[in-house]
Amino acid sequence: MSSAVRQIAENIYSLEAYAPELAKSAQPGQFAHIDCGGSAYLRRPLSVCDVSEESGFVRFVFELKGEGTRQLANSQYQISEPQVGRALGKGFPEVDGRVLLIGGGLGAAPLLFAARRCGADAVLGFANGKRAILIPEFSAACGTVNVFTDDGSLGKAGVVDLSGVDLSQYSAVFACGPKAMLRNCQLMLAKEQLPLYVSMEEHMACGYGACLVCVCATKKGYSRVCKDGPVFESGAIIW
């Protein structure tokens, strides 16, 4: 069996695919560009959520949205290693010291991989308890985990809030989630001497930097999310 998929939350699936080269080489924040097969023409970029170098499996978490993800969510469908491909993009930097992880929704996925590689605490936000993902995994990998939901059905009610967090213990903050949340992180941390790295998301075509369709506005002009990112130093982004 080369892959296995299971539903882990409302409309959200976890895919584990046998891709030993990727498992060995991937860095937190990098993604794979997956050929979903079927009628979806373009590949789908999915951040690496976790790897097992021993078994050679790589884990991805995705939301069922359209043709490509419907194919991936089909438990009868097996994804091969060439369909998964290689590790792409620029991930989170290696940091000396403790890191605060801020994840919103599916944005929690790449941060779990980051939590495996450094000492970290996590603040996670979800729409509601049914859409919450990976909380047991974060609890095992992190010191503390604070959960927020928009409707208060799990953890604290409201959007991600750092007011109770002692930021002085961290060397950096890694964030991934909806753009509004990332912008909010930039605002919350604007006065801190704390580097903030954000993982951006855009629809892609090539996935390796050649076609220029997945750009985001940065102080250097339009930068490629797939090649110059997806992880950017937050100050470089034009929010």
Add this chain to the structure above:
Amino acid sequence: MVSFAGINFKNRVTLASGTCGFGREIAELYDLSRLGGICTKGVTLLPRLGNLPPRVAETPAGMLNSVGLQNPGVEAFVRDELPFLRGFDTKIIANFSGESPEEFAKIAAILVEGGVDMLEVNISCPNLHAGGTAFGTDPVASFEVTYAVKEAAKGVPVMVKLTPNVTDIAAIAVACEKAGADALSLINTLLGMRIDLKTGKPILANVTGGLSGPAVFPVALRCVWQVARAVKLPIMGLGGISDVDTAREMLLAGATMLSIGTAQFRNPLIPLEIIDGLGE
């Protein structure tokens, strides 16, 4: 070896402009020297930021793009990119566009001075002097641009890239031939759009974009067939070629050279598979 517009290519396969940047990202995957040639990302006289994102929308068997000619400008291309490309044993075909025949000629002169093997004239861009209609939709404007570039090219072969968004592509091809073009490449993308049902708005920030991928192959094949019967110029066929079979069909329609574009996004190694499959 394939002779095309006076140049000897090691095989028939090139990468299509706009799908391979200036080759650097592809060079991380395989040796560019295996290719017949590379049609580099379209450059303009001055740097261009390109269009606002979103710039891509998926379609059945293809995609729309509205990159909007994001490029560092012709001077930066010659200075920063061409030396890298010259490190490979492959032909460099420089794609470019301008806003007037004079500007096309000026850019062509800089590219020729820089040492490219062939010019690919993108006449699908809007003619600002004629109110923004594309040069390539008008035989007279196509003639004027081709003529101006040919004058500036100092013998470097001039290939004109035709748009399919016209009533009679053969008429444009004939105009380019009369103006002295050495070759034609076709087709550029087909103009299209998609709407997001959740927002009720166009997916592309630019509203419309260029359709590419297997969806356009039958249109490309028809265009190459028609043009091959209207002019004596050699043709580089492109538009939706995605495997050895579609490559063979394109050659049967009348193309001498081939260009592979969007298919690379699904499988970046497909140009090499087509080279091997054609026995070149």
